Amino acid sequence: MDVAPDDDHVVIDPSVLYVGTPAYLVVTRNADGNPNVAPASSHWALGRMLVLGLETDGQTAANLAERPELTVNFPSSDLWRHVERLSAVTGRDPVPAAKADHYRFEPSKFELAGLRPQPSEVVAPPRVHECPLQFEGIVRRETPGVDPGYLVVEVEVVRVHALPELVVPGTNHIDANAWHPLIYSFRHYFDRGAEVGWTRKSAIAPSAPDLSDVPPRAESVSAGPAATSASLDELVRWEAFGGTWAVLEATRDGAIVSLCRCDGGEEVSRITSDDPGFIEWAAKQLVCP
Ligand SMILES: Cc1cc2nc3c(=O)[nH]c(=O)nc-3n(C[C@H](O)[C@H](O)[C@H](O)COP(=O)(O)O)c2cc1C
Structure with a gap:
């Protein structure tokens, strides 16, 4: 795991620790x-x-x-x-x-x-x-x-x-x-602010949370050669939040990856991409998952 390079925090001694x-x-x-x-x-x-x-x-x-x-x-x-x-x-x-x-x-x-x-x-x-x-x-x-x-x-x-x-x-x-x-x-x-999201365990949420716009962390999917690919970044974020995935298809024209919940493996969405780096990575997963 990469370690964040610089400490952009300051050390303080607050009178209380009532975070909220x-x-x-x-x-x-x-x-x-x-x-x-x-x-x-x-x-x-x-x-x-x-x-x-x-x-x-x-x-x-x-x-x-x-x-x-x-x-x-x-x-x-x-x-x-x-x-x-x-x-x-x-x-x-x-x-x-x-x-x-x-x-x-x-x-x-x-x-x-x-x-x-x-x-x-x-x-x-x-x-x-x-x-x-x-x-x-x-x-x-x-x-x-x-x-x-x-x-x-x-x-x-x-x-x-x-x-x-x-x-x-x-x-x-x-x-x-x-x-x-x-x-x-x-x-x-x-007061609390506006709702920003929910956990996958919510009994009343309309769907699984959409985690697609989480800023990518520095590290990429272990097998991924193309860290610059937007599709691969999406996969990194999915994996970081505990989701699983499976490559369904990888041809010269494009690749399809299924994104599944970590509990039960139910498919939540798919990444479809014609990015050459992503296709190359997906093809490798099919050969050597
Ligand atoms: C917003 C707020 C939060 C407080 N949180 C706590 C707390 O978590 N635990 C606690 O014992 N006292 C807490 N206090 C302080 C008590 O209300 C205070 O000690 C009060 O005198 C207790 O009343 P009592 O002596 O009649 O039980 C808090 C006070 C306020 C105004």
Whole structure:
């Protein structure tokens, strides 16, 4: 593999590494039964498990240690002001020393944020009514972080609620084009931009993604003699994205190569070319694949 020649990046020491994840509102229950809602963004999901990064000294963590049920509510981007209204308050009384400078205790955070609790179906803490996507969850494991300031909280999602306009009719799929998560990136809020593509595993995409205009990498298909051929470049890109190919025909007049998905080998498209370098390469593959 070729190594990029020059490093065109600079080394920096940023105060946060929040590259950009959807913000969420986590709701837990206080000892008196009232709900506590807190904004957060650190999370990832695999299967039915949601892994949250939560500060150790928050009321959310204290509640989960005693009552390990929660709802995780995803606001749409237009709700950013409601989320931000919660950025300087904690449900913890007294406020932990480390937060005393920039946080105050607030017992009624739903009211402060202009949000309404909505009863859950499986767990005790309520959902956030205004959030289009709401997960009910049960904590299955909490692991102390390497840094004692945070916990890794593994949550099994036991129910998912979505506004109907986000759901592809007749399916359980979220319409990714209808959903606008609130993206939290380097302490700024964003809507997502326009769709630029999809993965081949999308259940609702109209077709396999078109990868034909990916800028070619420096290396070419292993057997290719004509790196300058546009057709061969297309093949390089296809291969770089895990696709497979097969030469169907190579005559004096032209060559035809079938491009197939990496899973199952189904043909997605064909390259047809009369480029002499491409024909020469394709003919060699037929003789010696
Ligand atoms: C946009 C945003 C993202 C945040 N992300 C996290 C996070 O991922 N984990 C976390 O524990 N706190 C996060 N916080 C900070 C908590 O909301 C804050 O510590 C709050 O006081 C917790 O409330 P609580 O003490 O009532 O649980 C975030 C705050 C904002 C505004």
